[in-house]
Amino acid sequence: MLLLAVLMWHFRPVRSAAPALQQAILLSAPLSLGAFRLQDQYGQRVQATDLQGRWHLLSYGYTYCPDVCPLTLAKLAYLQQQLAQYTEYPQLDLLFYSIDPGRDSTTELARYLQHFAADIRGLRPDPQAATLALPFEQALSLRFSIEDEQSGTADYAVAHGISLYLLNPEARLQAVFFPANRPGMAVPEFDVDILQADYLAIRRYLATQAD
Structure with a gap:
């Protein structure tokens, strides 16, 4: 019996090592986003249960963003197209969270996002329960600051991070996922090829852990 136990331990299934990622960090344990409630660009309430059953890649920013947001969304739309060829994995859905609900109404979100991909889901704090967006923002550690949106003018500054x-x-x-910050770049950017490689590496690794 002792010999059998030793042999069983020696030939036990070995879980593969965590993937080598270029611009991403894989959490050792998935993190709950808390009991949040948001609103999408069609005015529908969105809770955690509404995002279950699919993989999502979320970016955040605001529709008045002059550079980072449109560039990132364009690259994510292209990434989504590229991933369609990998039929072993369900399609990746895209989310965009607005940190500027004062200007980004549901109508404005819908208008803005249609320029990038028809199926990007826009999210914003629910105006009827704005505090219920806090668990979502805090769980993701979203970094942003808004100048003075109560100043009476729509022309106020917003600063935010660029993580996915x-x-x-x-x-x-x-x-x-984190963008590359190379010499000569005005702002950090995501490389679609690296995003794709890291995403596929994560999916393949997690598939081995589920076996």
Whole structure:
């Protein structure tokens, strides 16, 4: 019996090592986003249960953003097209969270996002329950600041980070992607090829852990 136990331990299944990622961090345990409630660009309420069952990649910003947001969304739309060829994985859905609900109405979000991909889902704090967006923002550690939106003018400054957040089919945070900051770049940017490689590496690794 002792010999059998030793042999069984020696030939036990070995889980593969965590993937080598270029611009992403894979969480050792998926993180809950809390009991949040948001609103999409069609005025529908969005909770964690509404994001379950699919993989999502979320970016955040605001529709008045002059450079980072439109560039990132264009690259994510292209990434989504590129991933369509990998039939072993369900299609990746895209989310965009507005940190500027004062200007980004549902109508404005819908108008803005249609320029990038027809199926990007826009999210914003629900005006009827704005505090219920806080668990979502805090769980993701969204970094942003808004100048003075109460000044009476629509021309106020907004600053924000550029991370991307991968949500698994349980609507939990699975990984975070960071842009490249190379010499000569005005702002950090994402490389679609690297995003694709890291995303596929994560999906393949997690598939081995589920076996």
